[in-house]
């Protein structure tokens with residue numbers, strides 16, 4: 682169903698370029714982290730404790746695409762540069778997970794034996810523009826691989842239903858700037874909610890909703906607006922560097938505020 686085109690290895694995993702049967706490209710990641718990185722808040726640091734990065738038996742994370750291409754066209758993301766886009770079927774989403782699991786079939790433990798085994802719906806595409814197939818994929822994965830955690834990232838599509846986000850399913854919202862005009866420029870997709878409306882989202886997940894901020898300018902992180910719109914009892918903030926690419930460079934995004942490598 683899916684054909685491997687090329688892959689690149691890095692310190693804590695690999696990224697794969699894959700082609701569907703009808704010729705659409707998508708991206709899948711296979712990464713891992715030491716289990717203590719899950720508790721960086723209580724540890725008051727997100728730094729690695731040593732050069733040893735562990736293996737997939739601790740935190741094993743598969744990043745899947747929900748679309749080939751993406752109509753959202755964020756200013757720092759290369760995906761929007763692809764010509765056209767297509768929603769992926771539930772079977773194609775599940776096949777990405779099983780592609781990675783099969784790639785690692787030489788391990789003497791399996792996907793469900795990892796202390797945390799999580800699927801990030803964060804590669805190509807906006808999950809909520811293909812949400813029925815994403816939900817079907819989650820149901821199939823939960824049946825085949827019990828204990829899997831699902832982590833769904835969205836820009837906040839108007840009218841989206843979050844009532845089914847509960848237990849082992851967690852939401853991430855793409856904020857990027859706490860100034861609406863700047864956010865509208867970074868995420869030039871009209872049918873999305875405001876920052877204030879993002880702050881009203883509530884889920885029944887085991888984990889808080891993550892506020893994802895790929896920070897371009899320091900002024901985008903406005904602590905007053907953050908406290909005004911987002912209740913810390915329901916939200917957790919993640920700040921990410923820009924992964925520099927042709928689109929981010931064409932839009933003069935630079936390297937962003939965060940100088941570091943995003944291992945996740």
Ligand code: SF4
Nearest residue numbers: 751753754755758806
């Ligand atoms: S929604 Fe995600 S995949 Fe789509 S353009 Fe934005 S960052 Fe890229």
